Amino acid sequence: MTAVSPPAPATALPAHRRRLRFGGLLLAEWTKIRSVRSTLWTLIIFVIVSLGLTGLFTWLTLNALSNGRRGNAASSIVTDPVGFILGTGLGLGQLAICVLGVLVITSEYSTGAIRSALLAVPRRYPVILAKGLVFAALVIVVGEIVAFLSFFIGTALVNGHVVTLHGHIAGRVVSVQHTITVSLSQPGVLRAVVGSGLYLTVLGLFALAIGALIRHTAGAVTAVIGMVLVIFPLAGLLPDSWGAHVHAYLPTVAGQLITADKPASGQLLSAWQGFGVFCAWTVLLLAAAIVLLQRRDA
Amino acid sequence: MIEAQDLTKRYGDKLAVDHLSFQVQPGRVTGFLGPNGAGKSTTMRLVLGLDRPAEGRATIGGRAYADLADPLRTVGALLEAKAMHPGRSARNHLLFLAQTQGLPSRRVDEVLDLVGLGDVARKRTRGYSLGMGQRVGIAAAMLGDPAVLLLDEPVNGLDPEGILWVRNLMKQLATDGRTIFVSSHLMNEMAVTADHLIVIGKGRLIADCSTQEFIERSSDKSVLVRSPDAGRLADLLAAEGGKVTPEDPTDGRAEALSVTGLDAPRIGEIAAAGRIVLHELTPQLASLEEAFMELTAGSVEYGGGGAPAAPRQTTASAAHPGSHQ
Numbered sequence: 001m002t003a004v005s006p007p008a009p010a011t012a013l014p015a016h017r018r019r020l021r022f023g024g025l026l027l028a029e030w031t032k033i034r035s036v037r038s039t040l041w042t043l044i045i046f047v048i049v050s051l052g053l054t055g056l057f058t059w060l061t062l063n064a065l066s067n068g069r070r071g072n073a074a075s076s077i078v079t080d081p082v083g084f085i086l087g088t089g090l091g092l093g094q095l096a097i098c099v100l101g102v103l104v105i106t107s108e109y110s111t112g113a114i115r116s117a118l119l120a121v122p123r124r125y126p127v128i129l130a131k132g133l134v135f136a137a138l139v140i141v142v143g144e145i146v147a148f149l150s151f152f153i154g155t156a157l158v159n160g161h162v163v164t165l166h167g168h169i170a171g172r173v174v175s176v177q178h179t180i181t182v183s184l185s186q187p188g189v190l191r192a193v194v195g196s197g198l199y200l201t202v203l204g205l206f207a208l209a210i211g212a213l214i215r216h217t218a219g220a221v222t223a224v225i226g227m228v229l230v231i232f233p234l235a236g237l238l239p240d241s242w243g244a245h246v247h248a249y250l251p252t253v254a255g256q257l258i259t260a261d262k263p264a265s266g267q268l269l270s271a272w273q274g275f276g277v278f279c280a281w282t283v284l285l286l287a288a289a290i291v292l293l294q295r296r297d298a
Numbered sequence: 299m300i301e302a303q304d305l306t307k308r309y310g311d312k313l314a315v316d317h318l319s320f321q322v323q324p325g326r327v328t329g330f331l332g333p334n335g336a337g338k339s340t341t342m343r344l345v346l347g348l349d350r351p352a353e354g355r356a357t358i359g360g361r362a363y364a365d366l367a368d369p370l371r372t373v374g375a376l377l378e379a380k381a382m383h384p385g386r387s388a389r390n391h392l393l394f395l396a397q398t399q400g401l402p403s404r405r406v407d408e409v410l411d412l413v414g415l416g417d418v419a420r421k422r423t424r425g426y427s428l429g430m431g432q433r434v435g436i437a438a439a440m441l442g443d444p445a446v447l448l449l450d451e452p453v454n455g456l457d458p459e460g461i462l463w464v465r466n467l468m469k470q471l472a473t474d475g476r477t478i479f480v481s482s483h484l485m486n487e488m489a490v491t492a493d494h495l496i497v498i499g500k501g502r503l504i505a506d507c508s509t510q511e512f513i514e515r516s517s518d519k520s521v522l523v524r525s526p527d528a529g530r531l532a533d534l535l536a537a538e539g540g541k542v543t544p545e546d547p548t549d550g551r552a553e554a555l556s557v558t559g560l561d562a563p564r565i566g567e568i569a570a571a572g573r574i575v576l577h578e579l580t581p582q583l584a585s586l587e588e589a590f591m592e593l594t595a596g597s598v599e600y601g602g603g604g605a606p607a608a609p610r611q612t613t614a615s616a617a618h619p620g621s622h623q
């Protein structure tokens with residue numbers, strides 16, 4: 001340590017070709033995201049919560065049905081089995097994606113690593129673009145795998161399950177035997193499963209944009225989860241048709257339409273329209289994050 | 299070469315950097331000196347494009363930092379200790395920086411060996427000491443083999459061996475013809491490291507001169523004399539061209555005089571010729587640290603007004619703290 005080693009590189013540094021520059025940024029963002037443990041842990045939690053709860057809730061609800069209890073959940077697993085399977089585990093697992101999306105950017109601010117990153121890329125906005133692309137690629141792979149596994153776990157449990165449905169026809173009580181059957185070949189089902197992975201990917205980018213705007217982990221996580229779990233669903237209580245329109249166009253409310261195999265009654269947007277609205281919100285927030293990144297002191 | 303022109307930065311009402319202009323030349327170590335809060339770090343952040351100036355501009359080799367294509371190949375910077383994710387290893391921290399610049403991963407291992415972290419590079423930086431964090435920062439600065447280096451308090455947290463190592467590294471890099479701009483709030487450290495000094499206080503330029511010139515200007519060459527017959531001695535010394543200031547008599551000892559303009563042997567000769575008894579005759583060399591503190595304390599007083607002070611005059615008046623005049 002006492003002797004000063006020659007500071008010049010032992011080998012001449014290769015010239016950096018211009019077209020490789022963004023590729024280098026993608027590589028750098030991949031190095032960043034894979035080299036912290038929080039990424040792996042958050043994804044493990046996402047997988048366990050999503051798959052575990054899908055299996056657990058489906059099994060418990062089918063048990064309740066067999067024992068003659070009929071709650072809201074019990075009837076929805078009969079009337080909308082795909083929505084039930086994709087909505088339970090992933091509905092909670094999505095929170096892990098929200099946290100990871102926030103963390104990939106706010107952890108750079110809280111640790112000061114953002115200044116190292118911006119010294120390397122003083123134009124700044126390519127950092128957000130590269131980070132968004134790499135994170136989206138990671139979430140779409142993990143998200144699609146988990147969406148399909150959730151679906152297959154759920155269908156393995158519900159398929160062939162026989163339920164007795166009671167109804168009233170012309171004043172008489174009628175009982176019908178119904179066998180639940182779900183498969184990817186039914187209309188809209190494949191789109192709903194693939195759409196669940198797509199929804200998670202855009203949700204991750206949505207969280208990343210909020211993280212880039214707020215720059216503090218706790219604040220950004222609270223904001224994202226508060227919106228997804230509380231504010232957006234509560235907006236469904238707004239009165240009249242304007243309330244219904246506001247609710248329909250909220251980011252995750254619109255985005256979740258693509259995860260359902262068939263439209264709900266009175267649905268204002270189609271599945272793909274809803275997904276488009278969610279994408280538009282996310283692009284808008286990312287653009288705002290980039291504008292602020294360019295303007296603010298780092 | 300680093301050049302700042304009229305650089306100004308405000309945080310709310312506070313002027314952190316106040317119309318600062320200077321040049322940092324290649325081939326020598328330029329020290330950037332000022333007390334805590336003088337605006338050194340802010341100035342470096344402005345040069346590096348991390349903060350936006352309210353007025354003025356900073357360039358490196360004639361270009362703004364943001365316009366550099368692969369900036370780490372031109373400019374290396376150490377800003378704060380441990381500006382890195384504590385859960386990431388030093389090697390991965392340097393690796394992602396290298397990838398943004400299209401540098402090969404073997405260069406990462408080279409700079410890790412250079413700073414002596416080769417053995418711990420794959421451990422997470424959470425467990426690193428402040429000194430090890432500084433070494434990672436220096437490795438990051440050296441990554442692209444840059445011609446210009448900005449180092450903000452690089453010896454902070456280093457042990458004496460590490461301080462010596464950084465000092466020698468900077469000198470050698472300057473000898474290679476690189477531009478080395480290093481900040482410190484420690485005058486003594488700069489006196490042995492820097493060839494040239496840029497001194498600021500309250501965001502304003504106080505001095506821009508060679509270290510040698512600064513030391514000569516700052517060293518207060520006065521002589522302390524004690525005599526039971528101080529009054530008569532003062533008259534004799536004044537007649538010979540000395541400037542005499544009575545010091546406060548301490549604990550009942552003979553009255554003391556502070557004399558400038560005459561050296562100690564000459565004062566002794568004058569006293570002997572006048573048959574005056576001396577109890578003490580001590581040449582006073584104010585330490586550099588004291589001189590620097592007086593200098594920058596002066597800048598706080600001068601800093602109150604709106605008009606920028608003329609740097610050279612400020613230096614001249616502040617470098618000879620008033621008590622001897």
